[in-house]
Amino acid sequence: MEKHTATRLFESLSSGVRLDIYRLLVRRGLDGLVAGEIAAALALPANSASFHLKGMTQAGLLTVQKEGRFQRYRANLPQMLELIAYLTEECCAGQPERCGAPPSAAACCPTVAPPPIIPTVDES
Known part of the structure; x- marks a missing residue:
């Protein structure tokens, strides 16, 4: 966008x-x-x-x-999801795996929204 x-x-x-x-x-x-x-x-x-x-x-x-x-x-849900992606593309200094997705995005429009990113926990 x-x-x-x-x-x-x-x-x-x-x-x-x-x-x-x-x-x-x-x-x-x-x-x-x-x-x-x-x-x-x-x-x-x-x-x-x-x-x-x-x-x-x-x-x-x-x-x-x-x-x-x-x-x-x-x-126009795909357009709004694209806007959200634009706003968050630099999430966590370019490391999106550290950020969580809004919980309602995937539930609202599963064919458009990417699956939520779940932060990993380092167990060491």
């Missing part, structure tokens, strides 16, 4: 409303939600929800799929 991509993703999440939307969609997983369901769940006006969803989709945080008159939004 390039620095400007990471910056764009963080800028897109720098709103409390957008963070709430993203976390809601993460909870929904692959099912996602249509825009009206997102607005209702977060008690947002429809036009406000649409504004935020459009911005988050353009930034790459969300994916959208047209379903008739509706648009179904999903959290």
